[in-house]
Amino acid sequence: MTIFRVTICLLCVSLSTLAQQPKALKLWYKQPAGTTWTNALPVGNGRLGAMIYGNPEQEIIKLNEATVWSGGPNRNDNPEALAALPTIRKLIFEGKQDEAQKLASEKIQSAKINGMKYQPVGNLLLTFPNHQTYSNYYRDLDIEKAVATTSYTVDGVRYTRQVIASVPDQVIVVRLTADKPGKLSFAAFLNSPQQIQRTIEGTNKLVLTGITSDHEGVKGQVRFNAHVHVMPEGGQTSKTDTSVVVSGANAATLYVSMATNFVDYKTLTADPKALADKHLNLAIKRPFPIILNNHIAAYQRYFNRVKLNLGSSAAAAGLPTDERIKQFATGNDPELVSLYFQFGRYLLISASQPGRDGVQGQPATLQGLWNDEMSPPWDSKYTININTEMNYWPAEVTNLTELHEPLVKMVNELSQTGQETARVMYGAKGWVAHHNTDLWRITGPVDPIYYAMWPMGGAWLSQHLWEKYQYSGDKKYLKSVYPAIKGAAEFFVDYLVEDPNHHYLVVCPGMSPENAPSTRPKTSIDAGVTMDNQIVFDIFTCTIRAAKALNVDADFVRIVESKLAQLPPMQVGKHGQLQEWIDDLDSPDDKHRHISHLYGLYPSAQLSAYRTPQLFTAARNTLEQRGDVSTGWSMGWKVNWWARLLDGNRAYKLITNQLSPVGSQQGGGTYTNLFDAHPPFQIDGNFGCTAGIAEMIMQSHDGAIHLLPALPDRWQNGSISGLRARGGFEITSLEWKNGKVAKVTIKSTLGGNCRIRVPNEMKANGFTTVLNGADNPNPFYQTLAIKDPIISPQAQLIMKKPFIGPVYDFATQPGKSYTLVLNK
Numbered sequence: 127m128t129i130f131r132v133t134i135c136l137l138c139v140s141l142s143t144l145a146q147q148p149k150a151l152k153l154w155y156k157q158p159a160g161t162t163w164t165n166a167l168p169v170g171n172g173r174l175g176a177m178i179y180g181n182p183e184q185e186i187i188k189l190n191e192a193t194v195w196s197g198g199p200n201r202n203d204n205p206e207a208l209a210a211l212p213t214i215r216k217l218i219f220e221g222k223q224d225e226a227q228k229l230a231s232e233k234i235q236s237a238k239i240n241g242m243k244y245q246p247v248g249n250l251l252l253t254f255p256n257h258q259t260y261s262n263y264y265r266d267l268d269i270e271k272a273v274a275t276t277s278y279t280v281d282g283v284r285y286t287r288q289v290i291a292s293v294p295d296q297v298i299v300v301r302l303t304a305d306k307p308g309k310l311s312f313a314a315f316l317n318s319p320q321q322i323q324r325t326i327e328g329t330n331k332l333v334l335t336g337i338t339s340d341h342e343g344v345k346g347q348v349r350f351n352a353h354v355h356v357m358p359e360g361g362q363t364s365k366t367d368t369s370v371v372v373s374g375a376n377a378a379t380l381y382v383s384m385a386t387n388f389v390d391y392k393t394l395t396a397d398p399k400a401l402a403d404k405h406l407n408l409a410i411k412r413p414f415p416i417i418l419n420n421h422i423a424a425y426q427r428y429f430n431r432v433k434l435n436l437g438s439s440a441a442a443a444g445l446p447t448d449e450r451i452k453q454f455a456t457g458n459d460p461e462l463v464s465l466y467f468q469f470g471r472y473l474l475i476s477a478s479q480p481g482r483d484g485v486q487g488q489p490a491t492l493q494g495l496w497n498d499e500m501s502p503p504w505d506s507k508y509t510i511n512i513n514t515e516m517n518y519w520p521a522e523v524t525n526l527t528e529l530h531e532p533l534v535k536m537v538n539e540l541s542q543t544g545q546e547t548a549r550v551m552y553g554a555k556g557w558v559a560h561h562n563t564d565l566w567r568i569t570g571p572v573d574p575i576y577y578a579m580w581p582m583g584g585a586w587l588s589q590h591l592w593e594k595y596q597y598s599g600d601k602k603y604l605k606s607v608y609p610a611i612k613g614a615a616e617f618f619v620d621y622l623v624e625d626p627n628h629h630y631l632v633v634c635p636g637m638s639p640e641n642a643p644s645t646r647p648k649t650s651i652d653a654g655v656t657m658d659n660q661i662v663f664d665i666f667t668c669t670i671r672a673a674k675a676l677n678v679d680a681d682f683v684r685i686v687e688s689k690l691a692q693l694p695p696m697q698v699g700k701h702g703q704l705q706e707w708i709d710d711l712d713s714p715d716d717k718h719r720h721i722s723h724l725y726g727l728y729p730s731a732q733l734s735a736y737r738t739p740q741l742f743t744a745a746r747n748t749l750e751q752r753g754d755v756s757t758g759w760s761m762g763w764k765v766n767w768w769a770r771l772l773d774g775n776r777a778y779k780l781i782t783n784q785l786s787p788v789g790s791q792q793g794g795g796t797y798t799n800l801f802d803a804h805p806p807f808q809i810d811g812n813f814g815c816t817a818g819i820a821e822m823i824m825q826s827h828d829g830a831i832h833l834l835p836a837l838p839d840r841w842q843n844g845s846i847s848g849l850r851a852r853g854g855f856e857i858t859s860l861e862w863k864n865g866k867v868a869k870v871t872i873k874s875t876l877g878g879n880c881r882i883r884v885p886n887e888m889k890a891n892g893f894t895t896v897l898n899g900a901d902n903p904n905p906f907y908q909t910l911a912i913k914d915p916i917i918s919p920q921a922q923l924i925m926k927k928p929f930i931g932p933v934y935d936f937a938t939q940p941g942k943s944y945t946l947v948l949n950k
């Protein structure tokens with residue numbers, strides 16, 4: 127045991143030690159968005175969203191409200207599943223997967239309902255006569271303030287538009303100004319691809335009412351209202367049949383309020399007009415500067431918690447964002463990475479807000495909050511075999527835990543609707559969800575059975591309930607989500623069956639999401655695939671740990687422990703890969719975007735450089751074999767995997783792929799507005815990459831807080847403040863120089879042992895050096911007991927010794943901060 131000199135700093139982190147925020151936290155452009163939605167800029171308050179085009183002559187503001195979905199309350203269980211289940215299982219165990227899948231497509235696949243669509247409200251159009259010709263054009267999205275601004279000059283007058291989506295006021299506000307009096311003239315107009323009616327109340331209030339469309343035999347039942355109150359300063363206001371016309375004003379403020387009849391997934395009894403008016407009538411009493419200030423304060427409450435500096439770039443000062451994306455791969459622009467990281471946080475703050483004052487948001491969909499199509503790709507719903515989970519990967523680590531709440535609420539609701547699915551389809555207790563859900567919280571199978579035969583969505587989503595607790599240690603919260611966690615485990619206690627060939631307990635039928643072995647490429651259905659085993663391992667483990675933390679359900683814990691012990695071990699196949707299926711069927715030529723069996727590497731913590739070196743090496747081989755370029759979300763996941771593989775340069779390469787212009791490589795890429803491309807646009811890649819950048823700088827899953835675990839050569843100097851680590855620790859500030867930790871301050875909120883792994887020796891006093899990998903006594907850092915793998919005799923595993931830096935332990939007390947500095 128070595129004793130070091132210490133610099134302990136109790137709650138005394140001065141601002142000067144915090145990371146310097148680069149100034150350029152703006153997306154900016156020299157041209158309008160034109161007609162291209164992915165050139166437009168997003169604002170949102172978790173419920174109301176807008177995409178702003180910044181076209182001088184006709185401003186287009188595309189409007190969304192989070193509960194505008196097709197259809198209405200419905201279910202999509204297939205009750206014929208139960209009787210067919212024994213035959214399907216028998217066929218699978220006999221190796222007749224094709225026949226099993228055919229039967230499952232008749233008996234398990236949903237008869238007709240594959241989920242409803244997230245749909246747009248419509249467009250606010252502002253027409254500015256004689257603004258065809260303009261000069262000095264500029265538009266930006268300031269993600270430090272969450273304000274979108276457009277400005278340009280016509281006939282010597284500077285026109286400026288600002289747009290915000292306010293959480294406190296629950297309206298979108300458009301502020302129009304001209305720098306000379308009496309020069310502002312425009313017409314405001316609403317239209318929509320939905321079935322709508324329009325009226326104008328008084329002279330200055332546009333009112334649109336609509337109802338969403340029918341889909342797959344479910345009647346469209348969401349009624350919605352959009353109200354726009356046009357408040358000019360000076361000038362004259364008049365109206366036509368459809369427009370409010372303002373001429374000769376000095377300035378104007380437009381308040382946009384939207385609401386629906388949605389109360390919850392089974393209730394549509396709210397009054398959309400009354401609700402839209404309630405928010406509007408309060409907001410119009412407040413002048414724009416007050417609404418703006420309150421909006422910025424509410425936004426910064428979240429945004430300012432994390433600051434990241436990876437170094438400055440010349441490009442940041444001079445080049446618009448679209449040009450920087452084009453040049454990223456060949457230039458040196460670390461500020462684009464920090465902008466992209468913070469943009470992910472911006473998007474989560476804008477797309478996913480906790481409920482307040484009777485207003486509730488929904489979790490971020492495949493497109494977050496922003497969609498202008500009646501039939502968007504994959505309905506812009508919730509694909510829960512990766513995409514929805516990825517949306518929330520940044521929530522805890524980047525210090526946005528409150529924004530996890532809409533997802534937590536959705537999982538709690540699924541744990542209700544999914545009970546019937548578990549019972550009628552599989553004769554099981556607990557609850558189940560398949561690979562998609564929607565506003566109506568459907569839990570039955572969606573899409574053809576090749577994609578749908580995946581009863582794991584509930585168990586994976588439940589990890590988010592558990593992880594939120596891992597970061598906060600809040601037992602009251604844990605108690606509130608424990609029934610959902612337990613219910614997800616209960617399902618598998620009943621659903622697991624003994625595999626007569628290997629004698630393990632397995633998920634059957636199941637599948638490795640959306641992939642199939644090359645020997646039977648059209649048949650995904652199987653038993654005991656690696657990801658299923660890993661997810662069941664996690665839901666059982668967290669149920670046991672949660673029950674013990676809450677001191678409940680000792681008998682049930684014993685049952686779960688015994689089932690857990692009978693799960694299959696992970697396997698290393700003949701190509702040195704982590705096996706995807708229970709049999710060694712993987713092809714090294716398989717480039718499939720889903721690499722689901724690496725779930726165990728991230729987001730789970732089942733693979734470790736230090737504890738499971740063979741599986742860790744096999745995971746690396748798998749990732750090498752699959753290659754880099756793929757869909758956007760797949761590359762976002764790969765950033766996290768390479769970070770967990772402690773390979774910063776490879777993670778950086780994936781960021782480079784991600785920050786390439788759409789179309790410049792075989793898949794993925796980034797649109798000019800920094801939205802991630804599947805393609806098409808899918809927001810998960812934004813969030814995945816944001817989480818991955820955090821994971822490169824700090825990890826907290828493998829028995830310790832690991833500082834700079836995967837720092838690329840490009841980021842040898844930098845700083846970050848505000849990341850959160852499991853066990854209630856906050857990395858209040860971390861500065862590194864030449865790849866070494868120069869100084870770190872960690873605040874403890876729960877107390878307990880803090881263990882850090884660092885790349886270099888630190889000066890500390892009273893801290894101990896951990897030798898021989900002794901267990902961390904902090905319960906939040908308890909590692910997982912992973913079975914020894916089965917390794918193919920043909921597998922060649924070239925093991926690399928992972929870098930092992932010093933590991934220090936120090937006791938912490940709640941509310942206190944601790945600082946360590948580099949031992950030069």
Ligand code: FUC
Nearest residue numbers: 492504509513640719757
């Ligand atoms: C899954 C993925 C697709 C896409 C869709 C929304 O089906 O396989 O790539 O992301 O979800």
